[in-house]
Amino acid sequence: xxxxxxxxxxxxxxxxxxxxxxxxxxxxxxxxxxxxxxxxxxxxxxxxxxxxxxxxxxxxxxxxxxxxxxxxxxxxxxxxxxxxxxxxxxxxxxxxxxxxxxxxxxxxxxxxxxxxxxxxxxxxxxxxxxxxxxxxxxxxxxxxxxxxxxxxxxxxxxxxxxxxxxxxxxxxxxxxxxxxxxxxxxxxxxxxxxxxxxxxxxxxxxxxxxxxxxxxxxxxxxxxxxxxxxxxxxxxxxxxxxxxxxxxxxxxxxxxxxxxxxxxxxxxxxxxxxxxxxxxxxxxxxxxxxxxxxxxx
Numbered sequence: 001x002x003x004x005x006x007x008x009x010x011x012x013x014x015x016x017x018x019x020x021x022x023x024x025x026x027x028x029x030x031x032x033x034x035x036x037x038x039x040x041x042x043x044x045x046x047x048x049x050x051x052x053x054x055x056x057x058x059x060x061x062x063x064x065x066x067x068x069x070x071x072x073x074x075x076x077x078x079x080x081x082x083x084x085x086x087x088x089x090x091x092x093x094x095x096x097x098x099x100x101x102x103x104x105x106x107x108x109x110x111x112x113x114x115x116x117x118x119x120x121x122x123x124x125x126x127x128x129x130x131x132x133x134x135x136x137x138x139x140x141x142x143x144x145x146x147x148x149x150x151x152x153x154x155x156x157x158x159x160x161x162x163x164x165x166x167x168x169x170x171x172x173x174x175x176x177x178x179x180x181x182x183x184x185x186x187x188x189x190x191x192x193x194x195x196x197x198x199x200x201x202x203x204x205x206x207x208x209x210x211x212x213x214x215x216x217x218x219x220x221x222x223x224x225x226x227x228x229x230x231x232x233x234x235x236x237x238x239x240x241x242x243x244x245x246x247x248x249x250x251x252x253x254x255x256x257x258x259x260x261x262x263x264x265x266x267x268x269x270x271x272x273x274x275x276x277x278x279x280x281x282x283x284x285x286x287x288x289x290x291x292x293x294x295x296x297x
Contacts, residue, residue: 005233006278008226009242013277015223017249021257022211022219029208030199031082032190034215037201039075039187041216042224046180055176063169067178070165071185073158078186079193080155088148094247095131096152101241102128103160108237111164123280124241130273131244133265163236170232179225238280245273 026034049055058064084093101124108114169178194201204212231239248270254260 005230009230009239009277012223012226012230013242013245014249015226016219016243017246018253019215019219019246020250021253022215024254024258026208026211029204029212030194030197031085032079032194032197032199033201034212035075035078035082036187036190036194037212038215038220039183039190041213042220043180043183043187045217045221046176046183046225050176050180053176055174055180058173058177058181060172063173063178064181066165066169067173067181068185070162070169071182072189073162073165074182075186075189075193077155077159077162078190080151080158084148084152084155086148087151092149093152096149097155098131098244098246099153099156100159100163101237101244103157104163104237104240107160107164108235114235120235120237120280123276124237125276126279127241127244127273127276130269130271130276131247133269133272160236160240163231163240166228167231167236170228175225175229175232179228182228183220241280242277245270245277248273 023031023034029037058067081093081097084097105116105124109116166178166182191201227239227242248266251260251262251266251270255262
């Protein structure tokens with residue numbers, strides 16, 4: 001199980017890492033509209049797969065409401081992140097927006113009463129160290145950007161809560177049943193926000209629509225669905241930690257696609273981050289043997 005989950009998480013990381021590349025190409029599409037179409041297309045594809053594979057309903061009605069809540073949080077996560085990008089440095093928003101594993105860890109300890117082994121904490125520290133190395137030279141702590149920094153932190157908190165809810169629901173519910181409703185809930189949330197912001201939702205170019213479809217199918221359908229599949233078997237803190245590697249993979253892709261320069265900080269920071277993530281993933285964290293990673297108190 002460990003090896004399969006590790007490979008799945010790496011595939012998920014690779015899939016979600018194309019998001020910044022595609023988003024950079026969608027210069028005519030507002031950020032909230034990108035998020036809406038990404039969630040809507042992902043949900044639509046999953047509902048179609050549900051018909052093909054004869055997926056049923058929620059086994060527990062309370063899980064349906066938990067999923068709706070998780071989807072609302074996911075939609076808010078996107079909005080907070082894009083607001084943070086507008087109000088602070090990209091480096092600040094990127095780093096503070098990837099603190100979800102830290103908050104997920106706190107929520108697991110406080111609400112789920114779990115006590116983690118030192119190997120787990122070491123892996124998380126290694127992964128975060130790489131991220132810090134990458135953004136340290138661009139990070140700005142000026143009070144001028146306090147509001148934007150707060151938005152980025154809140155972005156991480158709501159995503160962490162979403163993962164905690166996902167773990168509970170996924171113990172009972174099928175991945176497709178969960179994510180088709182999750183993404184639809186997020187899409188509806190984003191639709192309301194888009195109307196409130198008077199954001200354009202249609203009348204884009206054909207190239208823009210192709211990009212939106214790719215975002216809905218690759219990072220969402222393949223990437224995020226893989227994360228939500230894995231959260232049934234491993235700690236949500238581990239799952240939420242893997243997106244920390246997204247800027248590294250995205251930088252490599254940007255080098256080949258846009259000829260962007262990759263600095264030594266990205267190379268060494270990326271290696272450090274990926275090493276930490278792999279260290280986490282090779283732990284014996286199958287929930288069938290979860291006492292090897294953490295024990296409930």
